[in-house]
Amino acid sequence: MFAEFGTAGNSDAFYAAGYKASAQLPAWLSDLGLNAYEYQCSRGARVREDTARLIGQNAADNKISLSIHGPYYISLATEDETTAANTIKHFLQSLEVARWMGADRVIFHIGGPGKMNREKAMERAKTLFAVVLEEAEKRGLNDIDLAPETMGKQNQLGSKLEEVLELCKMSRQVRPAVDFGHMHAVTCGGYTAKSEYAAVFDRIGEVLGLESASKLHIHFSRIEYTKAGEKRHWTFQDPYGPPHEPLLELIAERGYTPRIICESAGTQAADAKIMQEFYQRLLK
Numbered sequence: 001m002f003a004e005f006g007t008a009g010n011s012d013a014f015y016a017a018g019y020k021a022s023a024q025l026p027a028w029l030s031d032l033g034l035n036a037y038e039y040q041c042s043r044g045a046r047v048r049e050d051t052a053r054l055i056g057q058n059a060a061d062n063k064i065s066l067s068i069h070g071p072y073y074i075s076l077a078t079e080d081e082t083t084a085a086n087t088i089k090h091f092l093q094s095l096e097v098a099r100w101m102g103a104d105r106v107i108f109h110i111g112g113p114g115k116m117n118r119e120k121a122m123e124r125a126k127t128l129f130a131v132v133l134e135e136a137e138k139r140g141l142n143d144i145d146l147a148p149e150t151m152g153k154q155n156q157l158g159s160k161l162e163e164v165l166e167l168c169k170m171s172r173q174v175r176p177a178v179d180f181g182h183m184h185a186v187t188c189g190g191y192t193a194k195s196e197y198a199a200v201f202d203r204i205g206e207v208l209g210l211e212s213a214s215k216l217h218i219h220f221s222r223i224e225y226t227k228a229g230e231k232r233h234w235t236f237q238d239p240y241g242p243p244h245e246p247l248l249e250l251i252a253e254r255g256y257t258p259r260i261i262c263e264s265a266g267t268q269a270a271d272a273k274i275m276q277e278f279y280q281r282l283l284k
C-alpha cells in the first residue's frame with residue numbers, strides 16, 4: 001500500500017486540454033499517474049444519478065479513489081431550524097451521491113459557532129450530528145465515512161484539531177480530514193517542521209487508533225493568511241507555506257498510506273504530481 005495523490009476538483013490544465021466533463025477526469029488523472037479525486041459538491045450535492053454513476057465507473061476503470069467534498073451550507077451548530085433541517089439534507093444527499101459514485105468518504109466543514117461560545121457550539125453540533133448519523137444508518141448509508149475537516153479561519157468550528165476529533169469519537173463512520181494548509185493558516189505560519197506534522201498524526205493515533213492516523217485524509221495547498229487565518233489558496237510556484245517536504249518525509253518514514261488531495265488554485269494536478277514524485281523518490 002502506498003500514499004494516494006490527487007486533486008480537489010478539476011485543474012485548469014484539464015479544461016485547457018479541451019475537456020469539459022468531470023466524467024473525463026479519471027482517465028486524465030490516470031494518464032498523469034495520479035490516483036485520487038475529490039469531487040466537489042460545495043454548492044450542493046445536485047449531480048444527477050447517471051452522471052454520478054458514469055464518473056464512478058470511469059474512476060473504477062482507471063483505479064482512481066473517490067471522495068466527495070460536501071456542501072459549504074452544512075452548519076451543524078446552527079440555531080435556525082430550517083438551516084438544521086437543510087444540513088441533514090445536505091449530508092444525506094452527499095452520502096447518496098457518494099453511493100452512486102462509489103466514493104468511500106464525504107468531507108465536510110462543521111460550520112460556524114454563531115453567537116455561542118465554542119464549547120456550547122460544539123455541543124449543539126454534536127447533537128445535530130447524532131441525528132445525521134442516525135438518519136444515515138436508517139438509509140443504509142453508514143458504510144461511507146464522514147470526515148470533518150480542520151478549518152483555516154479562527155472563527156470556524158474545526159479550526160482546532162480537537163474539535164474535529166470530538167466528532168470522530170462519536171462513531172466509527174467518522175474520520176478526520178486534516179487540511180495542513182488550513183492548519184498553517186490558523187497557526188499563523190506553523191507546520192514547517194516534521195515534528196509539527198508528527199504531533200498531528202500522533203494525536204489522531206492516540207484518540208482514534210493507528211489505522212485512522214495511517215490512512216488519514218489530507219488536504220494540502222499553499223495558503224496565504226492573516227491574523228484571522230486563511231486568506232486564499234495559491235500554487236506551489238507561489239511564495240507561501242506550508243512546505244510539503246517534511247510531511248511527505250514523515251509519511252514515507254512511518255510507512256503511512258494517506259490519501260492526499262491537492263487544493264492548489266488551478267494547478268492541483270501539477271502540484272499533486274510534485275508531491276507524488278517527491279514521495280516516490282523518498283521510497284527508493
Ligand SMILES: [Zn+2]
Nearest residue numbers: 069108109149
Ligand atoms: Zn474543505
